[in-house]
Structures are given as structure tokens and as C-alpha cells.
Amino acid sequence: MLAETIAVLRHVVLFAFKEDASAETVEAVVAGFAALPDAISEINGYEWGTNVSPEGLNDGFTHCFTLTFASAESRDAYLNHPAHVAFVKSLGQCLERSLVLDYWARLPAGPVEEQAVINATVS
């Protein structure tokens, strides 16, 4: 029996920086991305981190940012928002490559405590 679910739209962004990008430049990009949720109300969730996988399958990508939206319209509003457009424009000089993939995630409906994606605690 399938439990009732809700859908959220995940927006996964991977960055690979140019070799000559300074630590200060990378920090500024991270700070610039982190400022977007305050500027764009359509962003419902935001998290990021740097690669710690031991598998060596990250193909040069070092940073991952995952944004959550409630709808495709909210995602589109984010993409077209002046704050996002300005942020993207600022990346040209320091990014080697980027990769973006959006997907709809089905999460169990009901009490948020039961939503698997956050059903994690620090041991």
C-alpha cells in the first residue's frame, strides 16, 4: 500500500572552480549563493556543502547546493529573479564548470517527523 505523499522540487547545483580561483573568491561565491534565500521568497529550502566522498567519482565538482521549491513556478521565479541573475553573472570569472539537475521528490505526507529525507540525527 502506498502511503500518501507530497512532492517537492529539488534543484541540485554542482560547481567546479577554476584552478586559479582564490579561497577568497570561492568564499564570496558561497556567501553570494547563501544570500539568495533571503532575497528570493520562493526558495523554501537551502543547504550546501563541499565534497567529502571517498569514492572519487565527483568529476572535479567540489561544491553542492540543494535548493527546494514547492512548484515549478517558484523555481522559474527564482531562475528569473534579478538577485539570481546577478549572482550567475558574477560566476563567469571563477567557475570552471557547473551542473544543474532538478527533480521532484516524493516525501511521505503527514507529520514532518516521518519525512524520510530529514529523518536523520547526529550519532
Next chain:
Amino acid sequence: MLAETIAVLRHVVLFAFKEDASAETVEAVVAGFAALPDAISEINGYEWGTNVSPEGLNDGFTHCFTLTFASAESRDAYLNHPAHVAFVKSLGQCLERSLVLDYWARLPAGPVEEQAVINATVS
């Protein structure tokens, strides 16, 4: 002032299938991945979806799977688990490329209702 946070380890997996991979084969891979959370207790969160980004920056990757772990040890236990090893072995014939990136996400501690990553509702 920084709010108290907890950390969870996200394990992001992207798949690009070979052109000649049949729909049945792709479905079997998705089903095989989806069976891992029941087989491996260290998996605290699991979600997946196919790319719906309008940006065209997915570099051929069509499927994204995001697993959540409470610790690096739990992630390692997953990587070495016989069920995961067997699943990976089954992929060789149909996967064109894969990409894996793990990152620690800081989530606000306290009531899970305040955790940004799941603070999303369907409009």
C-alpha cells in the same frame, strides 16, 4: 547570531544511462536502488527523481538519488554493504556515467518544522 544546527551527510548520485538501455532496464535500476533503504539500516533518508530542469545544464545525467546518513561511518557501512555492492555490480551494463558527491549539510536544530530543507509544501 548563529542558531544551533545539526549536521547530516548527503550522498548525491547522478546516473546517465547508455542510449541502448531499455525502459525496463532503467526501471529495474530505479527499483534496485529503492530496495536499498530496506536492506541497509544505516540509510536514514532516500529520495530520487528524474531531471526536469529547463536549464539544459544536466550534462546528460537524467536520474538523481539523494541518500542521507547520520555519520561518515554509516555512509561507509552503506558503501561496503553486500546489498550495495551487488547493486553497483549490476549497473555495469547499462550506465554510461555516474557522478557521486557527498556533503555535510547543516540544518537548524530544534523542531523539525523549522528545518529549511523540508520546509516546503505543495502549492
